[in-house]
Amino acid sequence: MSKKNSLAKRKKQHEFDLQREKEAKEKQNKKLQDKKSKMKIxxxxxxxxxxxxxxxxxxxxxxxxxxxxxxxxxxxxxxx
Structure with missing residues (x-):
């Protein structure tokens, strides 16, 4: 099996991508919460x-x- 197609590397990359997406979503939610707290009606x-x-x-x-x-x-x- 080639280096690019090794199962361990693909699994690690997939987990890394999931982690990155989760962090991005949390960051976006935090920004929205900050805006909510600053808002005045x-x-x-x-x-x-x-x-x-x-x-x-x-x-x-x-x-x-x-x-x-x-x-x-x-x-x-x-x-x-």
Whole structure:
């Protein structure tokens, strides 16, 4: 068997890739948590209903980013 195709090397590489993906996901979640903790809720933003904006005769639907979803979740928690 060639060096490139050895089972031990492939297994180690696979585990390394999984570890790297896990660390990247944790780092992203940590950044999002930091942004959540820094956010302040503005009452003016809550009055406007988002999601649809009328442009001419067409309706555009906007997709919420992870940060926007976090803001909305935090706002809902304050309302309760």
């Amino acid at each position: 503005d009452g003016a933003e809550m009055k406007r209903k988002g999601g649809k904006f009328k442009v001419g005769k067409k309706k555009l639907k906007t997709k919420l980013s992870a940060l926007a979803k976090a803001k909305a979740a935090q706002a809902m928690a304050v309302d309760k």
